[in-house]
Amino acid sequence: MKKLIYFFLFFCYFFNANAQTASINNADKKYDNYAYADAIKAYENLVKKGVKEERIFQRLGNSYYFIGELEEALNYYQELFNLNENQEAEYMYKYAQCLKSIGSYRKADEVLEKFSQKVPLDKRAVLFLKNKNYLEDIKANSGRFDIADAGVNSKDSDYGSTILDNKLVFTSARDTGVIIKKNFKWTNKAISTLYTVELNPDGSIEKPVLFHKKNLKVNLNQSTPVFTKDGQTMYFTRNNSVDGKRRQNENNITFLKLYKAVLIDNEWKEVKELPFNSDEYSVAHPALSTDGKTLYFASDMPGTLGLSDIFKVSIAADGTFGTPENLGPEINTEGRETFPFISDENELYFASDGRPGLGGLDIYVSKINKEGLFDEVQNVGEPINSMQDDFAFIINSKNRNGFFSSNRVNGQGLDDIYRFTENRRLICEQQLSGTITDQETNEILSNVSLVLFDEAGKSAVETKSDANGNYVFSNVRCGKKYFIKTSKEDYLFKEVSVTLKKATGSTSLQIALEKKPKPIVRAMPVVIKGNSIKPVKVNITIGTDLVKLLNIPMNFFDLGKATIKKESEPKLQKIVDMLKQYPTIKIDIRSHTDSRSSSESNQILSDKRAQSSKSWLEQRGIDGSRLTAKGYGETQLVNNCADGVKCTEKEHQQNRRSEFIITSM
Template sequence: MKIKNLLYSVLFFCFFFMANAQTSGIKNADKKYDSYAYADAVKAYESLVEKGVRDEKVFQRLANSYYFIGELQEALKYYQELFILNENQEAEYMYKYAQCLKWEGSYAKADEILVKFSQKAPSDKRAVLFLKNRSYLEDIKENSGRFDVADAGINSKDSDYGSTILNNKLVFTSARDTGNIIKKNFKWTNKAISTLYAVDLNPDGSIGKPMLFHKENLKVNFNQSTPVFTKDGQTMYFTRNNSVDGKRRQNENKITFLKLYKAVLIGNEWKEVQELPFNSDEYSVAHPALSVDEKTLYFASDMPGTFGLSDIFKVSINADGTFGTPENLGPEINTEGRETFPFISDENELYFASDGRPGLGGLDIYVSKINKDSSFDEVQNVGEPINSKQDDFAFIINSKNRNGFFSSNRANGHGLDDVYRFTENRRLICEQQISGTITDQETNETLSNVTLILFDEAGKSAIETKSDDNGNYAFPNVRCGKKYFIKTSKEEYLFKEVSVTLKKATGSVSLPIALEQKPKPITAIPVVIKANNAIKPVKVTINIGTDLGKLLKIPMNFFDLGKATIKKTSEPQLQKMVDMLNQYPTIKIDIRSHTDSRSSSESNQVLSDKRAQSTKDWLISKGINANRLTAKGYGETQLVNKCADGVKCTEKEHQQNRRSEFIITSL
């Protein structure tokens, strides 16, 4: 008995020791993870897994750590293990899992996960973008094949990235010759930042030997990267570890974030190095870019007001060298994912990297034109071969010769990240011309001097033109793949709005428009209607265009839902129309039938056509001459309220759209 008790005691203490060691190991790994030391966290968590730990949180953080340092292959392995442990994960793990599935080319499986992600987080911008762009791979394919890409010829076995141009030199970031510093990683860059190198860009297209860029005042004991220079080459903005007087600075949690610094070229040395006023010890500010006029500085940050892991911000540079208040570029650009490495081209285009938009995997490079009102045009994926299944970022381009550089950790590179050069041989811009002739609806005569205004679904991009002497109009250089509306106005004619959806291919579309003359008033006609079983004479002024249904207060809807047969209970009301037409035998009417938005637009069109014809046939059966009647269905194309497809409305609101109209066309 004593031996058995002793054995139990030994087993108990062994179990207690192992459990205590496991708890201690998890705490140690969590500490590294919480301080953004993801490479170190990977080793700590993997050590626990190798010892048989099957803790869900361990797999979550191990997979995330690999994701944040850009090693998607290893991240995928542990996300798969995580979802085997528990399929019901939080939305964020679903999204990262899908991104890693794209790394191995499993786009169908990735999309399945993204559907579940969208159901779990329907308001997330990434979910909205995915559901809105289910054909994103086809769109990316259309944008692909526009670049010739080659190795930049400057890469080492370590991390090289984040290039810019200064006086025919390529200045870039490299971790070569920096030893273990490469293990320190930050959540908005996938790898370590280190120090600056420069290389000559020779006129014959060859590249010189990379040399340290640092002048004496830039030599420091910690990392710096991603510079941008003013056009005169006298001012530099760059990223550096948080430091004061050459010493690394940490916050109360012993975390060193990134900050932006400014330096001025005095003689041949960069001096007066100073940090920018909107830096903080509590968040990172990194990767600067200058606007064309150099009055605005763009950068990436996770400062308060950030949507995701990092967003792109801008801040004004005042004439006296001070700075305004940083502004988030908003949901037009930023998502709940990572947006980083902004660049502004000479054509005022914003290029940036993001993993929050439908893409090929990891960070992809996107572009959006900055409009005159500072809003952003459609964001587009620049396509392959610039983008790959892994992280692609730090894109810059010379708008004149269409040459440039970008960074990537794609397969078959030299090191962790590499710099690639490219030539763009076909522009991304896809444009069409919308044109046509304006005519009179009745006479078919062409109409000159008609004002036309073109705008998109968001009510933006308004362009105005007029029809010429032959009634012709044209809107050139209209962006492809979007739905547009054209509003017309001309004295003596009714306002009209028409829509057109452009294909995603350069070309042209013809859109003739016929306008209807404004109705001309006629003298008052005494109309006799029955009310409360009595004869009550009412005098009104009726015009061409008057709706007799409203005049006679006939209920708009006299059909059962989904039916095209007039209800018996509605016939007494319709008899008022028969009496009116018999009283005024010269009046002609156009019967117009409308449905609500429920059911498909095709079935609604068929139903409304049948209802209009059914109403016409009923009036004819009551003795009204057929040549006084026309009939047409409009389906759900002319809703009178907000209740379009997908909009939640009450039954009463839907009923307002289910209506019939009796429009006077001749008197």
């Protein structure tokens, strides 16, 4: 009888174990297929039955995170870290983001500290460690917008708007009126499609209606359109489909793709997918450059740095496309970057959860300069950004009105569209000015060349002091450290630094220059033994450079190194011979670099080279008391090839030099 009972108990245990394994496998399949809403239900059923495994809490947290329900995600991440604090870095980062969603910034920063220790090279860690006072910076950028409900929202998800002919075109998952309703398995909510609404001059709006449903299939998930300036071409996001039918890859996963449509006889026709789409990754949320020649979009295609990156691709005059380019680490992180928008002032607005922010996706902006490079990325602040997901920002650069989307609390639906007016520009600029004088006499110095550049050696701007010795750098960004390099004939090169306040205004910086020391004119006849048949007799004075006197090439070192090249040693031997022939001569060895690389590293390199040259002479019998050595880095350039100035290799070569200056005879 006992054997029968034991067998029965074992059978029940075996059956339950198999059933549990099957339930976990079923939940995993839904999760792996991006069916997060269904995966949540399956995993939560397991949790209710008492199953507590790290992997289940990891995936529950991720599932809620990816559908934007951060507070629910927080519950499961907390359960996860209660089970085991030693989690992979990615869970630590998402945990911190979710803590921000309830305003727990101190705890979030503690988690981010641990995250940064675990993956110090991660861009998100670098950004956090570089700016631990990010909340203060966000506060300084806040209060610049008046926002309100856009008046088009439903109880479902409404987001991703754009303007076409004074109409707002937006994405909505509201009831389309069809009998058979289809759901988007990512969220298990109704699929989204495009709606439009008239924007009246008095600020009122009409009732939203479907946007051209005849050719834009309402049975497919489609969103985030953008239009060319003539209104004749539209790019938009849609489920991967063929002939109006959803298409899946071999793993039964349907990704997002970008499509193009043309307006013909007031109908959107010739709907075609773009050539860089794929069945294996998503391409979504298009934006156009101001000239319409570049298309920006979000994707997780190969080459992506994080979960999704922002890319750009050129559009040729014949409508063909170039090769997509990742915008790189200046914009993208290991997190999510998405929903790009280019303003008429050539600013890139985008959403990211990979940068220091208020929680979830925040909206950031970066100016695209004339060279196509990105200026500093800034958080646009509250009330545009919140503790939840904020994204899909668009702005009219003329009237400073616009729209953005958010799933913040107290909204009408899952995502809502908000309108705004910007009442104060984000750009904070100062005027940096001052007077150049002689350090000894206080005489005003005119026609002094000045070059301004930032810590990265970029954004170089040149100017000259006027007849009154005054200089001005206008429109300099606030809150940053800058360097000014000066040059004037008969004066030593000088570099000064200044950190500007984080407020619009002006900063004064006076600069005093030191005159170059005049050599003592006392001639001494010496005999130069060169390649000529007879030795040449010349007069030398204090200040004579033996390198020039002996016609020796100025550069004795390989690029970036401080060891004298073997091929340079026979030429330097001329200096040894001369110092031995005239034992009363003393020299100062001066090493210089060009402006490439940072000023700090250039100073270190030149110091090493000067000392290396001194040691080389000592090893060949020259008394060290006759030698002094100093590196000058890039502080004494012989031309205008400062940071940010385009120069030829030959011009840079002129600055990479060694000097052996006579100081005593």
